[in-house]
Amino acid sequence: MRIKKTPGEKVFTVFNILFMIIMIIMTLYPMLYVLxxxxxxxxxxxxxxxxxxxxxxxxxxxxxxxxxxxxxxxxLVNSIIIVLMGTSINIFMTSLGAYVLSRKxxxxxxxxxxxxxxxxxxxxxxxxxxxxxxxxxxxxxxxxIIIPGAISTWxxxxxxxxxxSIPDSLEESAKLDGAKHIDILFxxxxxxxxxxxxxxILFYGVGHWNSWFSAMxxxxxxxxxxxxxxxxxxxxxxxxxxxxxxxNSTIDDVQKIGETIKYALIIVAxxxxxxxxxxxxxxxxxxxxIGALKx
Amino acid sequence: MMNQKNLKIQSPxxxxxxxxxxxxxxxxxxxxxxxxxxxxxxxYISFIIIAYYLIFCYKPMLGAVIAFKDYVPMKGxxxxxxVGFKYFRDFFQSPYFVRLIRNTIWLSLNSLIFGFPAPIIxxxxxxxIGNKFFKRxxxxxxxxxxxxxxxxICGIIKDFTSDTGVINYFISALGGKPVTMLSVPKLFxxxxxxxxxxxxxxxxxxxxxxxxTGIDPQLYEASYMDxxxxxxxxxxxxxxxxxxxxxxxxxxxxxxLLNVGFEKILLLYNPGIYETADVISTYVYxxxxxxxxWGFSTAVGLLNxxxxxxxxxxxxTISRKVNDTSLW
Numbered sequence: 001m002r003i004k005k006t007p008g009e010k011v012f013t014v015f016n017i018l019f020m021i022i023m024i025i026m027t028l029y030p031m032l033y034v035l036x037x038x039x040x041x042x043x044x045x046x047x048x049x050x051x052x053x054x055x056x057x058x059x060x061x062x063x064x065x066x067x068x069x070x071x072x073x074x075x076l077v078n079s080i081i082i083v084l085m086g087t088s089i090n091i092f093m094t095s096l097g098a099y100v101l102s103r104k105x106x107x108x109x110x111x112x113x114x115x116x117x118x119x120x121x122x123x124x125x126x127x128x129x130x131x132x133x134x135x136x137x138x139x140x141x142x143x144x145i146i147i148p149g150a151i152s153t154w155x156x157x158x159x160x161x162x163x164x165s166i167p168d169s170l171e172e173s174a175k176l177d178g179a180k181h182i183d184i185l186f187x188x189x190x191x192x193x194x195x196x197x198x199x200x201i202l203f204y205g206v207g208h209w210n211s212w213f214s215a216m217x218x219x220x221x222x223x224x225x226x227x228x229x230x231x232x233x234x235x236x237x238x239x240x241x242x243x244x245x246x247x248n249s250t251i252d253d254v255q256k257i258g259e260t261i262k263y264a265l266i267i268v269a270x271x272x273x274x275x276x277x278x279x280x281x282x283x284x285x286x287x288x289x290i291g292a293l294k295x
Numbered sequence: 296m297m298n299q300k301n302l303k304i305q306s307p308x309x310x311x312x313x314x315x316x317x318x319x320x321x322x323x324x325x326x327x328x329x330x331x332x333x334x335x336x337x338x339y340i341s342f343i344i345i346a347y348y349l350i351f352c353y354k355p356m357l358g359a360v361i362a363f364k365d366y367v368p369m370k371g372x373x374x375x376x377x378v379g380f381k382y383f384r385d386f387f388q389s390p391y392f393v394r395l396i397r398n399t400i401w402l403s404l405n406s407l408i409f410g411f412p413a414p415i416i417x418x419x420x421x422x423x424i425g426n427k428f429f430k431r432x433x434x435x436x437x438x439x440x441x442x443x444x445x446x447x448i449c450g451i452i453k454d455f456t457s458d459t460g461v462i463n464y465f466i467s468a469l470g471g472k473p474v475t476m477l478s479v480p481k482l483f484x485x486x487x488x489x490x491x492x493x494x495x496x497x498x499x500x501x502x503x504x505x506x507x508t509g510i511d512p513q514l515y516e517a518s519y520m521d522x523x524x525x526x527x528x529x530x531x532x533x534x535x536x537x538x539x540x541x542x543x544x545x546x547x548x549x550x551x552l553l554n555v556g557f558e559k560i561l562l563l564y565n566p567g568i569y570e571t572a573d574v575i576s577t578y579v580y581x582x583x584x585x586x587x588x589w590g591f592s593t594a595v596g597l598l599n600x601x602x603x604x605x606x607x608x609x610x611x612t613i614s615r616k617v618n619d620t621s622l623w
Contacts, residue, residue: 009525016420020433023417026493027436030451031443033461050464097344100337107330112341116348121550121604124355125596126576127583131372132355148351151344181336210444213558217584228446235450236562262454266447273442281435 031270038062038263045259062264071222071230072265079227082215083208086146090204091197093150098159099185104168120153133218144218145211155200162196163189195283202280206273227269234262362594382594391578399574402555405488411548413492414499415541419529421500422507434504437497449562452490453477477563480571487563487572491556502544503537510536542620550607553599575599 005013033052037045041057048056066072097116101109123129129148138144166189174184190197212228219225331338362382364375386392417437424430440448455461456476463473476482514532523531557576564572575595583592615621 006524012525013423013425016423017429019420020424020429024433024436027440027497030455031439033455034451049459051461093344093347096340100341100344103334103337106334106337107326108338108341112345115345119348119352121607122356122600123352124357124359125593125600126579127589127593127596128355128358128361129351130584131358131361131589132351136350150347150351181340206442210442210446212444212446213561228444231444231450232446232562235446236453262450266450270443270447277439277442 034263034266038260038267040260042260062260063268065261066264066268071225072227072268074223075225075227075230076268078224079209082142082145082226083205085142086149086208087201087205089146089150090152090155091200094152094156094159094200094204095185095190095197097151097156098163099181099189101156101160102163116153116156130217139218140220140224141218142224145208145214149214152204155203159193159196159200162193166192198280198283202276202283205276209272231265231269234265359593359597361590362597364590366590378590382591383598385591386595386598391573394570395573395575395578398571399553399555399576401571402484402487402560402574403552405484406491406555407548407552409488410492410495411545413496415503415537417496418500418503418507418537419533421504422533423525434497434501438501439497440494441498443494445558445562448490448494449559452486452563456486477565478567480568483564483568483572487556487559491559502540506537506540507533538618539620542614542618543622546607546610546614546622549610550603552606553603 029051036052036055039058039060039062040048040052040055041059042062044056100106101113101116103109124132133139133144133148138147170188170192171184174188179187210228212226212232215226215229216232219229358372361372361375363377363379364372365378366372366375421430421433424433457463458473458475462476467473474482476486510533514536515528518528518532553575555574555576557574557580560572560574560577561580564577576599579592579596579599582588582595611621
């Protein structure tokens with residue numbers, strides 16, 4: 001059925017589209033600003049105030065400098081290690097949990113569910129968690145960042161919901177063929193729940209890539225620091241001296257380049273996310289729905 | 296190998312029988328024993344999961360008793376001296392108590408008042424757009440900031456709000472005086488709330504957009520026949536249609552009323568604006584992990600969780616009474 005528009009509605013439509021265009025500009029502009037600034041001339045950027053609509057001059061000097069600092073490369077590698085290790089453990093543990101909780105004939109299933117859901121509302125708090133990690137001897141290791149967050153209960157529930165939607169008959173027939181639960185999980189359930197798993201990979205992976213707080217409290221050795229911690233020193237604490245940033249140059253020099261390096265670093269830290277985003281995007285809206293609407 | 300295979304072939308039948316017997320007969324332990332025989336593998340996997348939750352969630356919950364103890368690392372949690380409610384009394388009497396509660400509630404309440412409706416409004420507006428491609432583009436773009444790291448976001452916020460930043464450029468263009476916003480105590484709240492909306496509004500709208508697609512299109516056609524315009528349709532069909540979603544999300548939000556964005560504040564604040572920016576969780580962090588006041592810090596954190604839980608229960612109860620929608 002075609003609904004005719006009244007003049008008032010036409011005006012609304014125009015304003016709505018204008019509003020959306022403003023939304024788009026407001027969301028994208030800060031990122032474009034950073035991009036423009038990162039390829040601008042650092043002297044010019046220091047002197048420039050106001051909205052940047054295109055790069056002033058064009059130079060990749062800041063990017064070259066970024067990769068010359070040993071600490072930046074080191075921290076990038078560390079971040080990649082944490083993302084890969086962390087996400088694999090996340091997916092493994094979460095699917096194990098989701099699998100047992102989605103079996104129909106499993107006596108302690110409901111008791112387990114209660115045990116798990118309670119942790120969404122209660123936690124020991126920052127200090128007891130820290131002391132726990134300390135007692136387990138995980139301080140200053142990547143395990144401290146990875147293991148305590150191995151399962152996100154919210155994600156576990158999303159995954160369980162998606163496992164529940166897989167027909168029982170598949171499990172039954174696999175069992176008749178002699179498959180064990182582990183086989184069923186990895187050869188049948190996970191491949192069938194791949195859209196949800198993809199979302200989980202995105203959520204967990206982005207989470208690890210972006211996380212800095214647990215690294216800050218648990219890691220002591222600078223060589224183990226992930227990217228976000230180095231970024232924090234430079235962006236937030238304005239401490240370009242850290243991480244061997246200065247090299248042989250004078251303080252003045254460092255400050256000058258520090259300005260554009262800041263932006264180049266933001267881009268370096270954000271590009272991996274922007275790269276995976278379009279690929280996983282079609283899945284994650286579905287994933288969010290499963291979690292939000294069915295539970 | 297052969298033996299195992301034979302066993303497996305029989306197992307579905309066993310499992311089925313065990314299940315039905317176990318539901319009838321009393322004795323939890325006995326039932327588990329029976330079930331264990333049929334579902335041995337499931338139990339082994341469960342042990343891993345249960346162990347994880349016990350060690351990393353329940354053990355720290357028990358560890359929270361140091362809120363009532365004079366915790367000495369050498370003695371460990373259980374052998375340290377009890378001090379009763381000393382830390383709680385200390386906290387209530389300290390000048391920080393009022394300031395922290397005030398800041399926490401003020402920041403959280405403003406985020407709630409301005410931040411909660413924002414995604415609903417955005418979803419309603421996006422929903423009115425006819426062009427599918429445009430619609431999808433807006434969604435994709437608006438939820439992008441959700442995926443960018445807090446460190447980067449805060450770096451950009453600091454940059455934009457500095458006295459030579461873009462925002463101040465416009466302020467001085469309009470005749471105002473440029474200020475470094477993050478060094479002015481009373482500006483922290485607006486900076487915090489507005490940047491929060493910028494970052495999360497698109498992501499928050501996903502859920503409402505999904506709820507909107509669930510509304511029966513016939514309702515709109517019928518109301519059109521009855522002479523309702525778009526505005527009336529929004530008030531009488533669209534909003535009631537997504538009301539349950541709104542309520543559930545509101546209850547969840549109430550449950551974390553005192554959990555303001557801890558990481559963001561930690562990245563944005565500085566001693567100059569502690570007066571308005573310091574909140575319970577950042578205080579817990581400073582006291583506990585920087586000043587090693589472990590017991591005291593845990594006590595403050597515990598208080599925070601208890602109040603949060605109270606809000607959650609209250610919101611849920613009210614909502615159940617008022618319109619039959621609740622979490623439990």
